[in-house]
Amino acid sequence: MKQKLPYKINKDARRQNLLEDNELEDRNIKKLEKKLGLKARAKRKKTVSHPLWLKEMGLESSFLIIYS
Numbered sequence: 001m002k003q004k005l006p007y008k009i010n011k012d013a014r015r016q017n018l019l020e021d022n023e024l025e026d027r028n029i030k031k032l033e034k035k036l037g038l039k040a041r042a043k044r045k046k047t048v049s050h051p052l053w054l055k056e057m058g059l060e061s062s063f064l065i066i067y068s
Contacts, residue, residue, distance in 0.1 A: 033039070
């Protein structure tokens, strides 16, 4: 039978797992941005640079929805 952990320990473990998952997701996003030639990781700017091929295909609006 599984022993129940106190609420505080479960909450801390869950928070730690979420933080680790966020870091992994950020690394994956950075890799994809690098492969696609995107510059969407500016720290204090709200502007996003779109490659010309994205604009020509009409995908810049969907890009803003995904990364906003």
